[in-house]
Amino acid sequence: MKNYKPLPLKFYLRDSITVSRELLGKIVIRKTGKNILTAMIVETEAYVGEYDPASHAYMKITKRNQIMYDRGGKVYVYFIYGNYYCFNIVSERKGIGNATLIRAVEPLEGINAMKKFRGATKNVYDITNGPAKLCMALNIDSSLYGEDVTEKKDIFISSPLKKKNFEIVISKRIGLNVGIDYPYRFFIKDNPYVTKHKLNKEIIL
DNA sequence: TATTCGATGTGCT
């Protein structure tokens, strides 16, 4: 917490593919009650409103997706399948409709609290290796809708305190029936907290 | 080990 500083707004005012890629290895800092939770982003997906049929911003503005059309750095949380939340960060300037879905993170600090938010899990890798799982672990719900990750408040994103080297792998996105051919999923090679999926083997680069 | 399926709110047709 102490030394973490939110990434500047200009980081998010770029296309969501670049932002998704560069969010890998960054740190999410989440303050909830007395808990400070931190985790490294290890897997993301990009959604592009203008031409991407899988994006929630593909059709038109609704109450649910309106924040995607705001400027970069805003938090987009949506509720899906009647049970789960997913955590997104808006990119680009106002009016575009791009966002990055955070699919998996690696817990750093506050692991015990994350376990408590998640309930019973078999091993540490299952705590945050999925978009709805990490929302449970970090206590993310619709009350964070519209928050700004460039402000040092309940949730923000920082560069890591120590730089780590890693390889980025690109694949197709997971869990879609439309827009499946776009290679907009990015993850850190060999990181055990990345979603287990057969697409992990269909490496494009 | 791999695949299927139920739970379930919200927005679109």
Added chain:
DNA sequence: GCACATCGAATAC
């Protein structure tokens, strides 16, 4: 009504 950026338990092999 139906599809959906999911999870995890149950079932099939």
